[in-house]
Amino acid sequence: MPTILGQNQYGKAENRVVRITRDGDTHHIKDLNVSVALSGDMDDVHYSGSNANVLPTDTTKNTVYAFAKEHGIESAEQFGIHLARHFVTSQEPIKTARIRIEEYAWERIATSDGNSQFIGADEVKHSFVRKGQETRTTQITFDGEKWQVISGLKDLVVMNSTSSEFWGYVKDKYTTLKEAYDRILATEVSAKWRYNWTSDDARMPNWEKSYEQTRKHMLQAFAETYSLSLQQTLYQMGSRIINSRSEVDEIRFSLPNKHHFLVDLEPFGLKNDNEVYFAADRPYGLIEATVLRDGTEPQIPVDMTNL
Amino acid sequence: MPTILGQNQYGKAENRVVRITRDGDTHHIKDLNVSVALSGDMDDVHYSGSNANVLPTDTTKNTVYAFAKEHGIESAEQFGIHLARHFVTSQEPIKTARIRIEEYAWERIATSDGNSQFIGADEVKHSFVRKGQETRTTQITFDGEKWQVISGLKDLVVMNSTSSEFWGYVKDKYTTLKEAYDRILATEVSAKWRYNWTSDDARMPNWEKSYEQTRKHMLQAFAETYSLSLQQTLYQMGSRIINSRSEVDEIRFSLPNKHHFLVDLEPFGLKNDNEVYFAADRPYGLIEATVLRDGTEPQIPVDMTNL
């Protein structure tokens, strides 16, 4: 046979599950988008079309909804662990399960009497507004023995309106860029970080707290770094997380440089003293790198974008 | 000539302008997307291609950036008023100017010492994260005499996890829906409200405060209405705004009913006690209506969507 089958996987993608938990009158929401990918002894279905080893993708969808009831959704990570374990341990042909989850955050709506709009004692206990900031992500992979948990976030747009420079770079015959000593630095953070928890024998991280803290350190490092290049800022963001969170060994960033060009107002007799910017769409610089705990091996794939 | 020209307008759309204001070390951002549409004596350019009356769209773009410097951006509405007045009063052939603006909100990033993550005294004074919730909008129209200001918002996703019913409706031969006595009610609010300020002789509303209060009443009415239909909730949201904000005479909503279907878990021997939902994409109910102050005439166009 001149052609052979290589790596393959299948499952139901983008199962949108919303789980409401009722604590008396106070409701809680978990709002997830769950994608299942299963691998194993799947040669036959590719070569001959025999589905004898194929658990239908429809069944993997049903399992997501059933598990939201049976196990609840404590965190996206914990939910993914339940699912991955189930597929690998209950189906002989399935050797590896990968669960990817996006999570959308909600906050409470305050009642008429509250002073603060969203946070306070007088919230309507079942009314929510979607936060709409970053999307939280996780990816759980299980091969029957070892776990790999890579969590992250995307769509988090940040800006420093000063404390950024760019100069001293290579000039070749195609270089026209002028050096900048006070520029806007803005990016839309995509990040994935790998936990060093890999075994049921070890104690699991507190996934909710770890996410909150990782995100906080990321934002603070962005804000507090006086930047000579976006690469430097990226490294500061990564190393602060590795240094602050012992449960994280590796983090990869994809940071588009969202260019804000100072508009030339001189033709109109005006001086633009770092006040008026054109926010450009395309093209954009794209800076990507991994930051690792020394002594560990990188596992997060290099590609976080198709461009 | 068997064909004639009807209504026409032109201008530069989607000028992305970011304005930084520096109050010592403390910076402020306004982040806008500004679209200009001009109308007037434009027959010739359509019939013969003569551009003698045409101020280039490129010039309207330049004007947006120049005005961000000359006038600053106190609010989206005030900025649009400056622009509309300029085009109508400075260009004889231009009889009407319509400025549409989208505004994206940012919040500050807290420093390492702050307890609260985003609000507190210890913010880095030039570091921001995009809020990412609703997009604020405004549309300013000026014909040389009268102003029309229609502000609004879109992309604001809200949910009540209970206190919603739907029953007692018409049943025809195509009706299969079961009545619901406790359902999720979720929507993505698009709203446009018209101010009754129309003349330079009258005192202008406080645009920033008006937006904040209108949004607050909208959210509270959504949260506090025990709903028998999304139409009822819509009307409550609108009437609370009209009753609370004397500067607003009319509001139109486009509210997709973001269906959350209770998943049938009985095949798996599980009871779904309003806990696990499938969040559907399409199709969706779409509820649209105008709420008006009694005695006023509607002016907001009916169409807020193309579907």
Add this chain to the structure above:
Amino acid sequence: MPTILGQNQYGKAENRVVRITRDGDTHHIKDLNVSVALSGDMDDVHYSGSNANVLPTDTTKNTVYAFAKEHGIESAEQFGIHLARHFVTSQEPIKTARIRIEEYAWERIATSDGNSQFIGADEVKHSFVRKGQETRTTQITFDGEKWQVISGLKDLVVMNSTSSEFWGYVKDKYTTLKEAYDRILATEVSAKWRYNWTSDDARMPNWEKSYEQTRKHMLQAFAETYSLSLQQTLYQMGSRIINSRSEVDEIRFSLPNKHHFLVDLEPFGLKNDNEVYFAADRPYGLIEATVLRDGTEPQIPVDMTNL
């Protein structure tokens, strides 16, 4: 009561229906996205939440699918006419129905033996590839007596790589644009045209042929017009359609000027003789106008975009 209800409408939006027709082994596809909006005696549901006059949006969805079987889908227009008539004539409280439809075109896949890839005698008779060019649209409105049919298209991207100039325009203090005597003219056509068929007593147009011919005239007029402004091209496109298609009385265009900027290669010692362009995203000129048969009244709403 200080607030009152204004115009309102409701229904199920974006019902995705695919209809397969089998002519022996040869299959045919109609692939539609159907949105229903109903208006009438709907005060109660807004004021009190009573659904006594409300046919559920779920029922309007069911009707779309049932009618795809009962009536087939001869054309998007004819299908919308069946639906609109049904809602208005079968439900007493419903006074007006508006059906909006998007249609996606498919073409056949040729077999291995065919020389031509997609057109030929040897097609697999049930295999299709989505054409992916423009989206065809229609909007049917019926009030129990008169019909209004507004069809159109969107997402049709066209370009002339020469035969376009732009000069002789107004210069004010904010004008920096240089005149152009040979530029690229590119746009993404959105168009809506109104048929003069309004009554069941008159003979209906051949909707499929009319669409094909209208689209053809639009493209040819774009290609064959030596353009001094995009407005002039727009008018030529519109008037050629009105002059060629007696069933169409009015057409409105929304034409973004998709700027292709000649790149300055002089810093690299290169001459750019209208060869290398930067295709910009935002901002863009936006040219909108209606072209009418003389003696008719415009009915197509001015707004075809939210920007």
Add this chain to the structure above:
Amino acid sequence: MPTILGQNQYGKAENRVVRITRDGDTHHIKDLNVSVALSGDMDDVHYSGSNANVLPTDTTKNTVYAFAKEHGIESAEQFGIHLARHFVTSQEPIKTARIRIEEYAWERIATSDGNSQFIGADEVKHSFVRKGQETRTTQITFDGEKWQVISGLKDLVVMNSTSSEFWGYVKDKYTTLKEAYDRILATEVSAKWRYNWTSDDARMPNWEKSYEQTRKHMLQAFAETYSLSLQQTLYQMGSRIINSRSEVDEIRFSLPNKHHFLVDLEPFGLKNDNEVYFAADRPYGLIEATVLRDGTEPQIPVDMTNL
């Protein structure tokens, strides 16, 4: 130092370049979206912010436009090869360059006299309409010695309206799916194939012809396979390409199963004889696999999607 830098790359992404070639009155278009990613001795810029080894992303952008003039754009692949070679050979710190390109196809607009609308002798020689079907892609990687070329396509939507079954699968306690003996099979093809050309010493493939033929075999295999599972169809598509195109050694597919559910019309007294379908959005089955020439090693990364 407890943290270290891992894999990193940078460059300008999404440079939109349109190249017009004039052959007398007959113009030709190449319309590309070019993304540059460079790697090499970049530790300093991450650790200290020193840009001494950094060719600015702005320069990489300029190079794209200059090369469109200097070398022309014979094919996306050839253009990417020129760029990758330049960055690696002209900049000592740069060890690897990866160029990713999307290409958008255009077809000519016929004149008024042509019978066929788009193909014929009487085209306007400078007027084009964007084809709008699949997006062609390529990725060129060069490390100074060896080349890797991975081309592909995405957004190509195909459907068989019959000749597809799905039965004989595993049933567990969460399985509710009914077996299907005549279903619609539809997918949106994303594919990447790797060429075995790796060295300047070997003769380069004809990139344009290879793309056209690979696409043709892919479509024909989809059309001509009687399918018992989407996996089987995928494998047939891949193996036909490997068997037909000696220049291709490996292909990876990501095929969402675009579910078309037969609508239950029995409640309305209607029989749905494979005629009326609901085209669902989410969730969807996602089938991904690599097909290889026997004896070769896979190189295409497993991840073609983030879900």
